[in-house]
Amino acid sequence: GQNIDQPTEMTATEGAIVQINCTYQTSGFNGLFWYQQHAGEAPTFLSYNVLDGLEEKGRFSSFLSRSKGYSYLLLKELQMKDSASYLCAVRGGNNRKLIWGLGTSLAVNP
Amino acid sequence: ETGVTQTPRHLVMGMTNKKSLKCEQHLGHNAMYWYKQSAKKPLELMFVYNFKEQTENNSVPSRFSPECPNSSHLFLHLHTLQPEDSALYLCASSQDQASGRYEQYFGPGTRLTVT
Numbered sequence: 001g002q003n004i005d006q007p008t009e010m011t012a013t014e015g016a017i018v019q020i021n022c023t024y025q026t027s028g029f030n031g032l033f034w035y036q037q038h039a040g041e042a043p044t045f046l047s048y049n050v051l052d053g054l055e056e057k058g059r060f061s062s063f064l065s066r067s068k069g070y071s072y073l074l075l076k077e078l079q080m081k082d083s084a085s086y087l088c089a090v091r092g093g094n095n096r097k098l099i100w101g102l103g104t105s106l107a108v109n110p
Numbered sequence: 111e112t113g114v115t116q117t118p119r120h121l122v123m124g125m126t127n128k129k130s131l132k133c134e135q136h137l138g139h140n141a142m143y144w145y146k147q148s149a150k151k152p153l154e155l156m157f158v159y160n161f162k163e164q165t166e167n168n169s170v171p172s173r174f175s176p177e178c179p180n181s182s183h184l185f186l187h188l189h190t191l192q193p194e195d196s197a198l199y200l201c202a203s204s205q206d207q208a209s210g211r212y213e214q215y216f217g218p219g220t221r222l223t224v225t
Contacts, residue, residue, distance in 0.1 A: 004152070033213060042114075042200065042216035043153075050211070087153070096208070097166075100153040 002026040004101035006088050011107045012078055020073045020104045026092030034062050034073045035087040037103065043087055046073070075106075083108045113137040114217035116201050122223045123191065131186040131220050133201030141207040142184040143214065144176060145200040153200070159184060160207040191224045198222070 003025045012018040024032070031050040035043040047055055049064035049071060061074040075082055085103040092099065114135045123129050135142065144156040158166035159178040173195075175187040184201055198219045205212040 031211065042218050045213040045215070048211060048213060089153075095166075098155070098214075102150070102152050 002090070002093055002097075002099045004088055004090055004099055006086075006101045006104045008102065009105045009107070011109060012075075014078055014080060014108055014110050016078050017074065017076050018078060018106065020075070020086050020088075020106065022071045022073070022088035022101060024069050024071070024088070024090045024092075024099075024101075026069075026090055026099065028092050028094060028096070029066055030091040030096050032062075032064055032071050032091075033089040033098070034060075034071075035089065037085045037087060039084070046086075078108050080108050080110065082106065114201060114203055114215050116199075116217035116220055118220055119218060120221045120223075122225060123188070124225055125191060125193070127191075128187070128189040130188065131199055131201075131222075133184040133186075133217055135182055135184075135201075135203040135215070135217075137203055137215060139203035139205055139215070140181050141204045142178060142181070143202040143204075144184065144186050145202060147198040147200055147219070157186075158207055165207060188222075191222075193224050196222055196224045 006022045034046040037043040047062035054063045059076045064071045085105045087103045088101040089098050117132045141160045143158050146154045156170045157176040162178050173190050177185040200219045201217040202214040204214045
């Protein structure tokens with residue numbers, strides 16, 4: 001079957017760096033997505049990894065290790081507006097379906 | 111502005127009512143999705159349409175009935191719902207369904223409460 005695990009909650013301080021981990025189990029891996037969702041709003045796309053390594057996009061970076069079934073989202077220079085839920089989603093399986101994690105609720109404190 | 115709009119944003123309905131949720135995307139995408147988001151549960155994919163054809167129905171009860179008249183519009187018809195159907199219903203679109211690279215763009219959702 002397919003499964004995604006990520007921490008339920010994290011807290012960090014404004015200006016700091018935080019790493020949100022995601023581990024997954026799937027057959028036929030076909031890409032991993034990170035989305036950000038503020039309370040009461042729609043999820044918005046942050047990053048996509050399909051090959052091993054680090055993808056950097058401004059203050060956000062995403063890393064993938066396919067052999068370990070592991071990804072992380074790295075947020076630098078945290079701002080209060082980064083307080084949100086971060087969703088990890090993996091495309092895999094014979095039908096290449098997108099499976100979603102429960103999300104990690106990040107609270108950024110002053 | 112995500113390019114995906116949903117109406118209504120909030121809906122309260124009784125178990126015997128019939129209502130419809132509407133989604134419209136202005137991104138020129140060919141795939142559209144309905145998701146259910148409940149507290150403490152991952153996003154649940156309900157239906158997928160690719161080039162106006164339904165390609166996925168993930169064991170959704172028949173009280174939920176999707177309709178996709180064209181690639182830009184998607185409806186979710188609701189009737190005789192149960193209180194446990196109360197949730198946030200999200201619509202999303204992507205370039206198409208088959209390409210792994212293409213991210214999904216979400217609408218703001220409809221907060222549904224069934225009384």
